[in-house]
Amino acid sequence: MITRLSLVEGGKVVxxxxxxxxxxxxxxxxxxxxxxxxxxxxxxxxxxxxxxxVKGARFALGRGMANKIVVEVIE
Amino acid sequence: MSCHTVKSKNExxxxxxxxxxxxxxxxxTGKTTLFNTLTGAHAYxxxxxxxxxxxxxGIFTYxxxxxxxxDLPGIRSLSTLSQxxxxxxxxxxxxxxxxxxxxxxxxxxxxxxxxxxxxxEATNKVVIAINKYDEAHALGLHINQDKLxxxxxxxxxxxxxxxxxxxxxxxxxxIEVASQKRSPEPAIVINYGILETFIKKISDELKxxxxxxxxxxxxxxxxxxxDTFLVRNLDEEKLNKILAYVQQARQEAKERTGFSCEEIIVxxxxxxxxxxxxxTSTRVRVATKAFTESLDRIMLRxxxxxxxxxSLILFSILFFSFSINxxxxxxxxxxxxxxxELASLIEEYSLSGILSNLFGIFSVTLESLLHVLNAPxxxxxLTINGVVQGVSAVLTFLPLVFIVNLFMAIAEDSGLMSRxxxxxxxxxxVFNLSGKAVFPMIISLACNVPGVLSSRILENENERxxxxxxxxxxxxxxxxxxxxFFVAAMFxxxxxxxxxxxxxxxxxxxxxxxxxxxxxxxxxxxKEQAELFIEMPSYHIPSxxxxxxxxxxxxxxFITKAxxxxxxxxxxxxxxxxxxxxxxxxxxxxxxxxxxxDAISKMxxxxxxxxxxxxxxxxxxxxxxxxxxxxxxxxxxxxxxxEAISMLSLSPASALSLLTFVMLYTxxxxxxxxxxxxxxxIKMTLISVLTSLSxxxxxxxxxFYIFSLI
Numbered sequence: 058m059i060t061r062l063s064l065v066e067g068g069k070v071v072x073x074x075x076x077x078x079x080x081x082x083x084x085x086x087x088x089x090x091x092x093x094x095x096x097x098x099x100x101x102x103x104x105x106x107x108x109x110x111v112k113g114a115r116f117a118l119g120r121g122m123a124n125k126i127v128v129e130v131i132e
Numbered sequence: 133m134s135c136h137t138v139k140s141k142n143e144x145x146x147x148x149x150x151x152x153x154x155x156x157x158x159x160x161t162g163k164t165t166l167f168n169t170l171t172g173a174h175a176y177x178x179x180x181x182x183x184x185x186x187x188x189x190g191i192f193t194y195x196x197x198x199x200x201x202x203d204l205p206g207i208r209s210l211s212t213l214s215q216x217x218x219x220x221x222x223x224x225x226x227x228x229x230x231x232x233x234x235x236x237x238x239x240x241x242x243x244x245x246x247x248x249x250x251x252x253e254a255t256n257k258v259v260i261a262i263n264k265y266d267e268a269h270a271l272g273l274h275i276n277q278d279k280l281x282x283x284x285x286x287x288x289x290x291x292x293x294x295x296x297x298x299x300x301x302x303x304x305x306x307i308e309v310a311s312q313k314r315s316p317e318p319a320i321v322i323n324y325g326i327l328e329t330f331i332k333k334i335s336d337e338l339k340x341x342x343x344x345x346x347x348x349x350x351x352x353x354x355x356x357x358x359d360t361f362l363v364r365n366l367d368e369e370k371l372n373k374i375l376a377y378v379q380q381a382r383q384e385a386k387e388r389t390g391f392s393c394e395e396i397i398v399x400x401x402x403x404x405x406x407x408x409x410x411x412t413s414t415r416v417r418v419a420t421k422a423f424t425e426s427l428d429r430i431m432l433r434x435x436x437x438x439x440x441x442x443s444l445i446l447f448s449i450l451f452f453s454f455s456i457n458x459x460x461x462x463x464x465x466x467x468x469x470x471x472x473e474l475a476s477l478i479e480e481y482s483l484s485g486i487l488s489n490l491f492g493i494f495s496v497t498l499e500s501l502l503h504v505l506n507a508p509x510x511x512x513x514l515t516i517n518g519v520v521q522g523v524s525a526v527l528t529f530l531p532l533v534f535i536v537n538l539f540m541a542i543a544e545d546s547g548l549m550s551r552x553x554x555x556x557x558x559x560x561x562v563f564n565l566s567g568k569a570v571f572p573m574i575i576s577l578a579c580n581v582p583g584v585l586s587s588r589i590l591e592n593e594n595e596r597x598x599x600x601x602x603x604x605x606x607x608x609x610x611x612x613x614x615x616x617f618f619v620a621a622m623f624x625x626x627x628x629x630x631x632x633x634x635x636x637x638x639x640x641x642x643x644x645x646x647x648x649x650x651x652x653x654x655x656x657x658x659k660e661q662a663e664l665f666i667e668m669p670s671y672h673i674p675s676x677x678x679x680x681x682x683x684x685x686x687x688x689x690f691i692t693k694a695x696x697x698x699x700x701x702x703x704x705x706x707x708x709x710x711x712x713x714x715x716x717x718x719x720x721x722x723x724x725x726x727x728x729x730d731a732i733s734k735m736x737x738x739x740x741x742x743x744x745x746x747x748x749x750x751x752x753x754x755x756x757x758x759x760x761x762x763x764x765x766x767x768x769x770x771x772x773x774x775e776a777i778s779m780l781s782l783s784p785a786s787a788l789s790l791l792t793f794v795m796l797y798t799x800x801x802x803x804x805x806x807x808x809x810x811x812x813x814i815k816m817t818l819i820s821v822l823t824s825l826s827x828x829x830x831x832x833x834x835x836f837y838i839f840s841l842i
Contacts, residue, residue, distance in 0.1 A: 082663070089667065090296075106432070112295070115428075115669070117666045118664060
């Protein structure tokens with residue numbers, strides 16, 4: 058199922074399909090291990106942010122930013 | 133014809149700019165990942181010159197330079213034997229490169245640092261890249277990069293090849309090293325104890341044969357390890373003579389210690405590596421995933437719960453560090469509870485109390501000593517009121533800066549601070565400011581200089597610059613001292629005193645946020661949205677070592693930044709106060725300072741505090757805000773600051789207006805210097821000063837009119 062990271066509920070594992078962001082944002086995401094093909098675990102959706110686990114590291118990501126990341130839910 | 137010449141010149145320049153960089157690592161360090169990250173798709177297979185073994189090469193252009201990267205075969209140690217490893221070793225020792233990237237595996241630090249040290253014994257044209265640092269860090273490893281760098285004597289970076297962390301910095305530093313025209317030297321010289329005499333003997337022989345000082349030593353060490361590569365070009369006779377020495381050394385070493393040369397060398401190297409690791413890194417136990425998740429549920433699930441906890445954390449940091457430093461606000465609370473004795477005891481034994489007592493004693497002693505020595509009066513005055521005062525202005529703030537940095541480092545290292553930033557993002561994002569800005573804001577409450585410097589944690593460039601330009605609105609402890617003196621002298625009711633104090637704080641924070649927004653939007657014309665993107669490390673008990681590293685590093689930059697500026701300015705201000713048209717003067721009212729004070733005070737006719745003493749105090753306040761009170765005292769010829777404030781005989785509205793101006797105008801020259809060093813822009817520094825001056829003027833005028841009406 059293809060959706061946006063901002064819409065995935067907690068506990069799901071997703072693969073990044075595309076990142077609809079400018080170079081600056083895309084690079085920051087990449088530096089943190091989030092690029093096309095990366096597997097991301099959504100830990101929790103919260104009031105203004107979403108907590109994700111990328112290769113063992115935790116990040117808090119703004120809703121707006123998460124909305125620019127297209128993902129495929131894999132489990 | 134001429135066209136041809138030009139072309140070949142370009143060609144030559146192109147070749148000159150061609151840098152060769154080789155990638156060296158033990159197997160499984162992530163070398164291939166780094167190679168692919170660096171070269172992207174531009175890698176190809178080449179042959180080792182004269183050999184049938186393949187090697188990977190990649191070429192890329194960086195800032196006009198052509199960089200060739202050679203991926204050396206993985207190599208366990210310089211004393212190994214497989215054909216591929218021999219190629220790598222020979223390449224490293226031959227020096228046919230402009231620089232080496234030596235990769236170290238953070239997960240097996242000791243083993244791979246040993247390997248790196250072997251290379252550093254031969255050359256310093258090296259950048260050390262500690263790979264997989266992110267993963268090792270998540271498991272509790274902390275490395276003090278600066279310290280490690282100074283131990284290894286070469287640029288050392290913490291990277292993650294997999295995540296691309298610090299890769300650009302790695303490229304830049306490597307090219308920097310590669311472009312240096314110096315010839316390589318050993319970065320590290322190890323003391324091999326008992327072997328030293330033999331190393332000296334052998335290297336003396338080699339020197340006689342034309343080896344350089346540096347090469348002869350490393351060649352001798354390698355020979356004792358059984359490696360003849362560096363002496364391969366000697367003819368047989370000379371070689372045999374050298375080898376005879378080596379043989380003799382081996383025998384003697386065995387007889388005297390029971391260890392072989394190789395063993396002694398390996399042990400000495402490991403000892404060095406262990407020492408370095410002990411000095412530069414530490415391991416902490418991290419919380420379990422379950423613990424992290426449940427604590428995060430409290431901190432991050434509900435905004436108001438998270439905000440309560442976050443505010444509590446920040447409040448405790450400020451409460452404890454301020455109380456230790458000046459006694460405030462603990463002394464007020466205890467005084468309100470009726471225990472006057474304990475309150476004054478706390479004030480006296482607060483750090484700044486102790487320090488100012490010490491400086492007082494020091495000043496008096498020095499002064500009488502100078503009198504005994506018959507020093508001229510002006511010299512004594514300059515030393516005591518210029519030099520000593522300048523030094524004490526910096527030093528009295530050092531403990532506070534250190535303590536706040538220490539508490540912040542504890543919050544940071546434990547993993548709490550990043551959650552606090554996530555929570556506060558919701559509030560700060562209203563001003564298009566990311567939650568991480570809480571960090572410089574809190575530090576600025578102690579002192580603006582480290583506050584400005586800590587704006588570095590903001591990733592967005594515009595955001596960082598706008599914060600460094602405007603954060604000086606936040607009331608620092610120097611201004612707090614002035615604030616407390618003023619409210620105590622102006623108002624009798626403790627309730628009104630507290631109310632005014634709190635109002636000033638809220639006013640300053642609000643003005644910071646508003647002017648930040650203004651600068652970001654209209655000066656920097658930023659179009660980016662403050663996005664939340666914060667890494668949250670696993671919670672763990674903060675390590676004392678790590679925390680003191682961080683606190684000390686940051687406090688050190690405070691000393692250098694503040695010290696270099698405050699000190700000369702203190703002397704200039706002394707000169708202004710003591711030199712007048714008639715030369716050296718003892719009282720300020722005959723000095724140039726008075727004239728300047730007069731001129732400045734003309735601007736405050738509307739607010740009703742147009743007095744030269746105030747103009748002068750505002751000028752000296754530019755050195756360090758707490759000096760304002762002292763200047764007033766000196767100008768009125770009293771030693772009691774509260775008396776001086778009363779002697780101003782201002783109306784309540786004028787007094788409040790003056791207080792507002794003092795709180796809001798440019799904090800001090802050290803902060804201005806910090807702003808410049810962070811923004812690297814004279815324009816932004818000017819904007820910072822002018823914004824604070826004009827906002828202070830407008831708001832204080834406003835205050836005057838409002839309170840004149842009441």
